[in-house]
Amino acid sequence: MLYIDSMWEYIVNFLELALFLIFIHTKLHIRANYKHQAVWMFLFVSIQFAVLCTLNKMGISSYVTLISSCVLDIVYAILFYRDNLILRIFWGFSYSIICLVAEQITFFIPVTLYKGASLELLSGGELRKPYTMLYLAMIAIFVLLFHYIGNKDISLSSFQKVAYICIAISGLAIGHYILRLTLESVDKFDDSSFSARLSLINLFFIVLFLALMQYIYLLGYSKEENIRLLEEQKIYELERTEFNSLSETAERLRKMKHDMQIYVDAINVLAKDKKWDELIAYTEQYHNTLTTTQSAIATGNIAIDCILTAKLYYAEKHGIKTEYYIMAPENFPLDSVELSSILGNIWNNSIEAGERLIISNPTEHPYIYFYIKPYQNMILIHIENNYDGVIKCSIDGDILSVKQGKEHGLGIRRVKELVEKADGVLQIISDNKIFSVHIMIPDKENDKLL
Known part of the structure; x- marks a missing residue:
């Protein structure tokens, strides 16, 4: 039985990682092919899977597991995708937030419906398998929803990037801490009603936290859009300058064509009148004029x-x-x-x-x-x-x-x-x-x- 429970935890870790790969690949653009790219990506994912399984097996603090998973997600996004840095960090954090929301929603259901169900949700508990299946299903739903959110470039200053990272880490830590308090309250006080209310408060907190992350994302997008509009304006000014130069050159060509017609008419008249000396002098003068004129x-x-x-x-x-x-x-x-x-x-x-x-x-x-x-x-x-x-x-x-x-x-x-x-x-x-x-x-x- 213990072997089956361990294998189930490995399967859950694997599916959670697979959903991350699907999520990050739909939100970011993979780098151009470089030597052994697929091999390096596979090795990194394998190491990430091994690290998470080891942390869970050793019973390491859930805080350490959460932060490790989040850091590995961000590093993967930074290494293998080519979007701007803050966008890669944003979506790397976003998957950890999705997992936290899915965990909170999944936890809220059994705590509300079943008294003293918290112990049964842990590894080896009777509700562990349906709980984790529901947890993975919730992640899959969020991944599917985020798939239909348009990808937009964002731009933040250095201070804003640091502030965003601090807010994201703080939000993850607080949300996870409230979840742990909820579990402890069920075990210590045996009050499922209080635990359900605490779980609901945590759920509202995470929703507000998600809204804050979305707001920061929209601010970054607005800034990027303003930068894009400024660049378009600069391009327009450059093209307008080029057009003015084009118009000036066209006008010079028109004048040259007009002058050439006059020169040809004058040469024709001198040739008909057989004024050879004047014709030679005129053509020499015209030739000297051409040497100082811009060639067309x-x-x-x-x-x-x-x-x-x-x-x-x-x-x-x-x-x-x-x-x-x-x-x-x-x-x-x-x-x-x-x-x-x-x-x-x-x-x-x-x-x-x-x-x-x-x-x-x-x-x-x-x-x-x-x-x-x-x-x-x-x-x-x-x-x-x-x-x-x-x-x-x-x-x-x-x-x-x-x-x-x-x-x-x-x-x-x-x-x-x-x-x-x-x-x-x-x-x-x-x-x-x-x-x-x-x-x-x-x-x-x-x-x-x-």
Whole structure:
């Protein structure tokens, strides 16, 4: 009988851990695959299961077991998931709170209905198996309910994070302490009515505690939403600046086209009148004018023409060597605003990297290599440049920016959003101080014509 009771406790621990894995996997995003990731996750879960079983077997204080379980849950979330830190801590704590609520609700039922039932709920008691089955069922219900609560990023300051952790630990400890007092009151005073009321008070406390945790979560979400709106405003301002530059370049191109028409008409008149000396002098004057005029790209796509005309001129003016190849389709799969944003952001990053390289290492010669060309049913956009080797990455190794400061990464994030919107693929590579961005956009319009 003792062997069966021990095996039952192992099964309960295993199912409780399995429900935790289901819960945490639905609320957080697992890290990108790294070497032997599945093996490390399995080893950690096995160690966690062994620790909990050992603590229960040795009869260690329930406080120690509760805190150990909570800490292991949080460590697991931190190690194997990629969401921001406070969100991983939040959901790690949340499962411990769910277990405490489920335990309190499950305990409230037999204490209310059966006098002196508390001893029967312990390991080896007659009510232990149905009690633990009900306990696991309650956890499963809460996990299912939380599954339908939308995942939202939250943002808290360092002080708020510390305060949240302290509140969470205090709430868990107080709730568990009241539960222990309830058990002791049944055994010492044999008053099930008093124990039921005490259990009900504890249940209300835990519900209020859950409401407080939810309130903190909503505050963090509101702050994160405000940060997101500020970033969108900054992106809008950057794109507005790019649009103004685009408009200015388009106006210059229009004036150049107008002036060129006048020059051609003048040359035509001089040629018809056979004024060869005047024609030669005029063409030489026109040639000298062209050498001081910004060269223009003419592909037929206004966004490509304006962005490249402006960026090539700026790059060469600041000592950055450029090389480019453009073969754009007549019907580009992106509209002018989206294409301008993508080209403007990747060119700005490359130019800024070149300027920093000149400052940090004057002996280096910055360059930018760029092309747009069709490939099968895709449009390829590629830009490559050398840089000073300083780069910012996320915790998953994703490249955020080669810039410094608080606003780093906005341009790359915007490019990623637009590429994903077009069902495209974005690949960013940094190797041996060479930074490259490779974009593949499905050429849906031209594909329909084939």
